[in-house]
């Protein structure tokens with residue numbers, strides 16, 4: 360059996376303590392995901408921790424430094440299944456330095472409101488992200 364690909368993503372929110380907006384990112388590639396919205400992030404490299412990979416990816420893709428908050432728990436230590444080969448762990452994060460810009464892999468970033476679910480749910484997310492987005496909205500609503 361080949362090893363699973365470990366992906367990490369960030370649910371960047373305006374405030375870890377009182378989140379009211381989420382930063383969604385629109386992918387440019389590959390063609391099957393281009394135009395779909397996702398959590399900025401990427402693959403964990405060999406010898407790298409998941410958290411270090413997330414900080415690296417957010418620096419490369421958005422030009423930001425973040426403070427990580429809680430993980431959006433999937434109930435499994437390896438994270439949320441994306442497909443047969445890949446799993447993704449997702450953390451809440453707040454920008455501590457920089458202004459998010461679509462430097463790599465995205466052509467648009469959008470801060471969407473978390474108080475109603477419409478603005479978030481009407482984006483065409485990568486389908487595998489939908490359970491994660493729903494869990495995140497539930498988490499925010501439960502905390503509010």
Ligand SMILES: Nc1nc2c([nH]c(=O)n2[C@H]2C[C@H](O)[C@@H](COP(=O)(O)OP(=O)(O)OP(=O)(O)O)O2)c(=O)[nH]1
Pocket residue numbers: 366367368392396397398399400401402403441445447464485487488
């Ligand atoms: N970053 C990210 N990837 C996701 C999400 N949902 C989802 O299915 N994926 C998939 C798409 C890709 O097949 C894989 C992540 O790969 P990536 O292309 O973002 O990783 P990377 O930046 O390290 O890219 P590369 O070095 O392979 O070019 O996970 C998501 O919300 N965020």
